[in-house]
Amino acid sequence: MRLVFQCTECGINYLPPEGLTYGDGSPASPLWCTEHLSVMRERGVSEPPSAVAIALLAARQRAADPAVEQGAPRPDVRPSRPTRTRRGAKSPGGGRSKLR
Secondary structure, three states: OOOOEEOOOOOOEEOOOOOOEOOOOOEOOOOOOHHHHHHHHHHOOOOOHHHHHHHHHHHHHHHHOHHHHHOOOOOOOOOOOOOOOOOOOOOOOOOOOOOO
């Protein structure tokens, strides 16, 4: 089961290695994508252990949720605007006229 995380800085979803360790031996972060992880390391900011635990728990819950895996739609999805039909057109040529 691969865990998908969301960067707390930029909000993108990313897929770190399964063991949270990159090939060169550096640790991956459940809080920050690779770009923000390098920025935070340069600044000397470490990951708060409580935030890491919450990010791991949230990723595990998303991975275990069967609705997420199947991509089930939300039960109350409504269109953003009504469908447009040609029934209400006043002229047979369409709603627009030529500019002269």
